[in-house]
Structures are given as structure tokens and as C-alpha cells.
Amino acid sequence: MLFQVGGQGTRPTFFEMAAAQQLPTSLRAALTYSLGVLALRRPFLHKILDFDDEFFALLMMVLESHSLRTTDASFSESLYGLRRRSIKLVLNKSGSNVDSNDNLHRSCLGRRQKVLSVVFLVVLPYFKSKLHSMYNKEREARLQESLWGHDDGRLDDIDYFFHQGEISQTRVEFQNMQDSNMIRFKKKIMAIVGACYPWVHATNEGLSFAYQLLYLLDATGFFTLGLHALGIHVCRATGQELMDSSSRLSKIRSGELERLRGPPWLKSFQRALLNCVYTTLDYAQTGLIAAVFFFKMMEWWYQSAEERMSAPTVYPPPPPPPHPKVANDGIPLPPDRTICPLCSQKRVNPSVLAVSGFVFCYSCIFKYVSQYKRCPVTLLPASVEQIRRLFHDL
Structure with a gap:
């Protein structure tokens, strides 16, 4: 096997590391979705959604700082029971051949x-x-220019509302010149991002894939x-380390309360x-996951109820009309x-x-019907267009 399925030893499996790396992205998507559902009833939450990058970065900075x-x-x-350990290489002064693992000392x-x-x-x-959002905007702007042509009079994200009776014409011209310079500067920045971001993104994704493949192959x-640049290994936490972490956290908080x-x-x-801050941070992990699960469950519940309420009522089919009577002639x-x-004779091609x-x-x-223009049994008027082939004879 290329990885330890059972999760034995201190080295985490590839699946554990991949799940830990993808959890923040999944958590952000779930929080954004939950806020979007709540914003339908609380419009002020749209302000948070307008700055979702900043809001999530601030939230994760608090959580990551506290967890580290x-x-x-x-x-x-920490949710997967993993710990970061610093790797320090110690040179062997005796020069004898020893195992390389003896030269690696993990520390806090x-x-x-x-x-x-x-x-x-x-x-x-x-x-x-x-950068990704800026690149998407630049790509959309280029696509729009290719479809509609370049418009020099288009002004993006600039407020051009002036009171004609209160501001002089000179101030208006000066403001227009400043805004034009700002627009040109923003366009240059967007052009640079549009040209450089694909290469930066491809390089980052390629390095990430290479490291994950080497980790999977145990190379x-x-x-x-990032872990390589910091000189950090991720290991499984032992029971003793969990107990030491709890005691160390208690000492830190006791010292803060005494000061x-x-x-x-x-x-x-x-x-x-x-104490309120400590309690909030202690239950932040389980609280966030429980909140996301709760919102998803409520969404499923209300969606099912709305589907049942909006589903059309199924009525029984109407009874068939009475058979037409056979004419006397x-x-x-x-x-x-x-x-x-x-x-x-027995019907052929009914x-x-x-x-x-x-x-x-x-x-x-x-x-x-072609000759008499009527039904031979009921004598009702008919035409050849009213003849229908049957593919199952009854």
C-alpha cells in the first residue's frame, strides 16, 4: 500500500492531511451558504456577504491563532487530532553512521x-x-470589450455625482482628471494581475500536487x-500530548486571570x-460544525415542506366517455x-x-374513409387524417 490505511504510527495518512487541508474551504462555503439563507429574512447580513473574504479571514485568524x-x-x-512539530537537524560530531531519524528532534x-x-x-x-476575484473581473471586462467594443466613457466603481450649484467648474474638471488617473492606474493593476495570476496559480497548483504526490509515495x-518552508512536520497527537496541552492551556489562562x-x-x-471568550474559543470547532449541520438540516426540512405544499394535487383520472352507438345502417x-x-378477417396493421x-x-x-368520408360503424364524418396506427393490438 502507498499509504497507511489503518493510521498507525505518528505519521498522518494522506487522507487525514487532505481532509485537514480542505476543511477551511468547505467551512467557508457552508458559512457563506448559511449566511445567504439567513439574509433572506435578515437583509443586514448582506453587508457581511459583500465582504465575505474579510469576514472569513478575520474569523479564521482568530481561530487559527487560538488553536496554534x-x-x-x-x-x-486539531480537529483531526494532529499536531505541528518543529524539525531541527543536529549534526553528528562523532562522524559515525547513525539512523537519520536520530538526527531529527521534534520540539514545540x-x-x-x-x-x-x-x-x-x-x-x-x-x-x-x-487576486482570483480580480482576475475574474479582468477576464469578464476583456470578454465584454471583445463583444461590445472598447468604451472609453465607461467608468467602473467611481462616483460621479456633483451638485452643479455648489461646486465650481474648475473643481469638477480637477476631480475628473484625478478620477481618470485613478481609472488608468486601476486598469494597469488589473492588466498586470490578468497577465501574471494564471502563471502564479499554475505554479502554486503544480507545487501543491508535487508535494502531495511525494507525500503519498512516502518520499x-x-x-x-508552506510546511517545508517553515520546517514543520505534522504528526499525530498522543494521549500524553493531549493531557499536556490541557494542562498548559489551564496554566496560561490562570496566569492571564492573575495578571x-x-x-x-x-x-x-x-x-x-x-471566561466567555475562553468558552467561545473552546467550543468554536464543534459549534461551527454543529451550526452548519443545523442550517443544512433546516434547509432540507423547509425545502421538503415547501415542495410538499407547492406540489400540485393529483386528482384521479376522469372516467372514459361512453362508447359511441352503432348506427342502424x-x-x-x-x-x-x-x-x-x-x-x-383477423386484423392486420390495426x-x-x-x-x-x-x-x-x-x-x-x-x-x-377515402371513399365515403365517414366511420363505417357509427357513420360519423371522418377523414384519413383521423386514422391512427396502433402498435399494440388489444
Whole structure:
């Protein structure tokens, strides 16, 4: 096997690392969808959706900083029971050949590594998302120009509303010149992003694929380029490490509560506020996932109820009309339903006459209707256009 299916040892499997890496993207999509559903009833939430990149980046910065501080792992890695360990290479002074694993010493993350981890986990994905949106806008603008032609008078995202009676013509011209310079500068930036972003994105995706493939083949211990640049390995957390993390977190919080200064009422208020923050951060992981699951379940519930309410009522089919009566001067019907009334033989290529519903041989009824323009049984007026072939004889 190329990877450990059972998850034995301290090295995480490829599936664990991939799931931990994709969790923030899935969480963002779920939160955006949940806010979109809530915004249907609370319009003020549209302001959050207008700045979804900033909102999600701020939320993830708080969660990632707290998780790295308390568990030495990112938000998603801690959810899968993983921990980040710093790798330090120690040179062997004796010069004897020893196992390379003996030269790797794992230690807790330093402050610099935690800060850089937040940069790789939050800041860089934020800029990547903004560049992606800018590239999409530039591509749409180029497509629009190719379809409608270049319009020099088009002004994007610039407010041109002036009060003619309050602002002089000179100020208007100066403002127009500044706006034109700003528009040209923005177009240059968008052109640079449109030209460079595909190469940057392709390079990033290629490196990510290469590292993941090497990790899958057990050729490297780094799942991403960011972990390699920081010198960090992701390992499974042992039971002792989980207990140490809990005790260390308790000591940190106890120290923060002891450092409170001020009057007794102020210290009580600060202590209550810190306890609320601690509780919120402790249950942030399960709370976010539970909230997303709850919103998805409610959406399914209400969607099913709306479908049941909006579904059309199915009424029973109406009863068939009564059989047409046989005319006194018409051809009598044979007792056997498989016999043609015209030729008194077993029907060949059965066809029904729409005006009466009786079935004949196709050649018989075609000749009769072409000549007499009526049904041979009921004598109702008919035409050859009202003859229908049957592919299942009854």
C-alpha cells in the first residue's frame, strides 16, 4: 500500500492531511451558504456577504491563532487530532553512521513559527482569493470589450455625482482628471494581475500536487510547500500530548486571570469577559460544525415542506366517455374483438379511427374513409387524417 490505511504510527495518512487541508474551504462555503439563507429574512447580513473574504479571514485568524497557541496545530489539524512539530537537524560530531531519524528532534513551535503559520494559513489564502476575484473581473471586462467594443466613457466603481450649484467648474474638471488617473492606474493593476495570476496559480497548483504526490509515495514528510518552508512536520497527537496541552492551556489562562489589575468590580468584569471568550474559543470547532449541520438540516426540512405544499394535487383520472352507438345502417360489430368489421378477417396493421374509437385493418379503413368520408360503424364524418396506427393490438 502507498499509504497507511489503518493510521498507525505518528505519521498522518494522506487522507487525514487532505481532509485537514480542505476543511477551511468547505467551512467557508457552508458559512457563506448559511449566511445567504439567513439574509433572506435578515437583509443586514448582506453587508457581511459583500465582504465575505474579510469576514472569513478575520474569523479564521482568530481561530487559527487560538488553536496554534493552545494546541500547536491549525484549526482543522486539531480537529483531526494532529499536531505541528518543529524539525531541527543536529549534526553528528562523532562522524559515525547513525539512523537519520536520530538526527531529527521534534520540539514545540516557536513564536516565529506560529506567526508564520498564521500567515500561510490565513493571510496568503486571503490574498489569493482577492487576486482570483480580480482576475475574474479582468477576464469578464476583456470578454465584454471583445463583444461590445472598447468604451472609453465607461467608468467602473467611481462616483460621479456633483451638485452643479455648489461646486465650481474648475473643481469638477480637477476631480475628473484625478478620477481618470485613478481609472488608468486601476486598469494597469488589473492588466498586470490578468497577465501574471494564471502563471502564479499554475505554479502554486503544480507545487501543491508535487508535494502531495511525494507525500503519498512516502518520499517526503512535508505535505505542502508552506510546511517545508517553515520546517514543520505534522504528526499525530498522543494521549500524553493531549493531557499536556490541557494542562498548559489551564496554566496560561490562570496566569492571564492573575495578571488582572484594577478595582474589584473591574477585575470581576474582566474575569467574566475572559471566561466567555475562553468558552467561545473552546467550543468554536464543534459549534461551527454543529451550526452548519443545523442550517443544512433546516434547509432540507423547509425545502421538503415547501415542495410538499407547492406540489400540485393529483386528482384521479376522469372516467372514459361512453362508447359511441352503432348506427342502424352501419356495419355490425363482430363478436370477436380481434376481427376487422370491414373484411371480417383477423386484423392486420390495426388502426383506430379517432372519431369513433373502433379498430380496423389499416388498408380497410383507409380505403373506406377515402371513399365515403365517414366511420363505417357509427357513420360519423371522418377523414384519413383521423386514422391512427396502433402498435399494440388489444
